[in-house]
Amino acid sequence: MVTPLGCGVEPTWKRILNGESGAGRVETFKVDDIPCQIACQIPRGDGSNGSFNPDDWMDPKEQRKVDDFIIYAMAAADQALADADWKPQDYEDQIRSGVLVGSGIGGLEGIEKASLLLAEKGPRRISPFFIPGRLINLAGGYISIRHGLRGPNHAVVTACSTGAHAIGDASRLIALGDADVMVAGGTESPITRLSLAGFAACRALSTSYNDTPTKASRPYDEGRDGFVMGEGAGVVVLEEYEHARARGAKIYGEVIGYGLSGDAYHITAPTPDGDGAYRCMEAALKRAGVMAGEVDYVNAHGTSTPLGDEIELGAIQRLAGNDAASITMSSTKSSTGHLLGAAGAIEAIFSLLAMRDGVAPPTINLENPSVETEIDLVPNKAKPMEINVALSNSFGFGGTNASLVFRKVAA
Amino acid sequence: MSDIADRVKKIVVEHLGVDTDKVKDNASFIDDLGADSLDTVELVMAFEEEFGVEIPDDAAETILTVGDAVQFLEKNAG
Numbered sequence: 001m002v003t004p005l006g007c008g009v010e011p012t013w014k015r016i017l018n019g020e021s022g023a024g025r026v027e028t029f030k031v032d033d034i035p036c037q038i039a040c041q042i043p044r045g046d047g048s049n050g051s052f053n054p055d056d057w058m059d060p061k062e063q064r065k066v067d068d069f070i071i072y073a074m075a076a077a078d079q080a081l082a083d084a085d086w087k088p089q090d091y092e093d094q095i096r097s098g099v100l101v102g103s104g105i106g107g108l109e110g111i112e113k114a115s116l117l118l119a120e121k122g123p124r125r126i127s128p129f130f131i132p133g134r135l136i137n138l139a140g141g142y143i144s145i146r147h148g149l150r151g152p153n154h155a156v157v158t159a160c161s162t163g164a165h166a167i168g169d170a171s172r173l174i175a176l177g178d179a180d181v182m183v184a185g186g187t188e189s190p191i192t193r194l195s196l197a198g199f200a201a202c203r204a205l206s207t208s209y210n211d212t213p214t215k216a217s218r219p220y221d222e223g224r225d226g227f228v229m230g231e232g233a234g235v236v237v238l239e240e241y242e243h244a245r246a247r248g249a250k251i252y253g254e255v256i257g258y259g260l261s262g263d264a265y266h267i268t269a270p271t272p273d274g275d276g277a278y279r280c281m282e283a284a285l286k287r288a289g290v291m292a293g294e295v296d297y298v299n300a301h302g303t304s305t306p307l308g309d310e311i312e313l314g315a316i317q318r319l320a321g322n323d324a325a326s327i328t329m330s331s332t333k334s335s336t337g338h339l340l341g342a343a344g345a346i347e348a349i350f351s352l353l354a355m356r357d358g359v360a361p362p363t364i365n366l367e368n369p370s371v372e373t374e375i376d377l378v379p380n381k382a383k384p385m386e387i388n389v390a391l392s393n394s395f396g397f398g399g400t401n402a403s404l405v406f407r408k409v410a411a
Numbered sequence: 412m413s414d415i416a417d418r419v420k421k422i423v424v425e426h427l428g429v430d431t432d433k434v435k436d437n438a439s440f441i442d443d444l445g446a447d448s449l450d451t452v453e454l455v456m457a458f459e460e461e462f463g464v465e466i467p468d469d470a471a472e473t474i475l476t477v478g479d480a481v482q483f484l485e486k487n488a489g
Contacts, residue, residue, distance in 0.1 A: 061428030124465075125456065128449040 040337030104341030164344030230337030257288025263399025302331025
């Protein structure tokens with residue numbers, strides 16, 4: 001993964017458990033006329049100490065042709081395939097290995113720039129790489145070309161649910177026998193002037209913490225006032241269970257449940273009664289064959305918006321009923337910001353790491369909860385605990401919801 | 412070597428990320444310098460911008476090597 005907390009799974013996870021924030025003032029373009037002037041940007045550098053050096057992951061000549069979301073996805077896929085030790089060599093392995101990587105928005109920055117170029121200099125100056133470097137499914141396209149993945153080649157576009165839908169759909173492709181191995185996840189490079197202006201116009205972003213950016217993403221806290229935009233990519237390698245066992249692959253956990261639902265209510269606001277969130281969690285748990293009370297840890301969607309956080313919390317309380325007190329739930333977006341189409345993927349990875357290490361990551365900046373709840377929201381400090389079943393939620397603009405359920409696999 | 416040839420070779424090195432010593436007059440963009448068909452479209456655009464000329468599609472199709480580009484531009488660049 002590549003996140004605002006670093007390049008790679010372990011550097012990111014360490015900073016999550018330390019309760020650090022990846023937010024800062026945006027210095028890469030003009031923001032002083034936009035209400036939200038902060039974001040969670042990837043720490044760029046020479047590649048040491050968890051910094052991200054794009055040259056480590058893509059030839060500079062190729063980088064020129066694509067938007068950052070493709071470079072982030074390439075980096076995350078390289079890491080995931082190396083960690084899984086899966087290198088399809090022969091044709092048979094290749095046709096049984098696929099890719100399903102999505103993005104919420106795709107190459108907005110390139111579209112912004114090309115549009116200005118078109119207005120200024122006309123159509124003859126538009127690069128032949130303009131279209132292929134912006135298309136959302138080209139993240140998967142590039143990954144498949146580099147790694148020889150000739151199986152299903154698919155992409156998901158469901159706003160902030162993209163990463164979770166990608167992992168869920170890919171796991172179904174494996175379950176249905178279309179592939180043995182799927183490289184799946186989400187990627188996003190949304191921190192541009194146009195995008196910040198657009199999300200600010202939707203009144204979705206935090207605007208009161210421009211001088212204290214690390215305090216801005218504060219899910220469930222009464223001082224929250226919107227999300228903080230993040231960038232990056234999360235990619236996992238999903239594998240048919242016996243296939244993984246047979247080659248002695250490292251297994252972080254099993255995808256045991258996946259649920260989907262639609263709000264059919266409003267283009268940006270969730271239903272006040274949390275019906276969509278409730279039904280997708282219910283569907284995922286039903287598929288998993290576990291009761292709500294058996295869920296040890298929930299990685300919440302929890303974006304730090306005034307409306308969304310409490311609606312999700314209410315839906316989980318309704319789902320858990322009398323077992324609410326046994327549930328631990330946190331929002332890692334308090335540290336990473338909201339990575340939109342990549343959020344569900346990095347949060348699936350955090351859920352797996354929480355099971356691996358027996359620790360629930362904290363919800364930072366949670367000082368004064370806006371509601372009372374029996375659910376432990378893990379304020380500010382990571383909580384060591386045994387986690388066997390984890391649930392990860394993602395909800396997106398358009399009323400699109402996805403929940404994933406993971407179970408620890410005995411060694 | 413003409414000034415035009417120098418400028419053409421510089422563009423080829425920058426766009427295709429190849430070593431300068433490989434960019435010989437008879438080097439084919441696709442066969443010798445690793446370009447694909449989209450790279451060649453972009454190269455022609457870069458020549459147009461550098462030399463302030465318009466290279467029509469039928470002429471662009473005949474520019475297959477470094478030497479072809481130099482020749483065309485020596486004849487047509489003002």
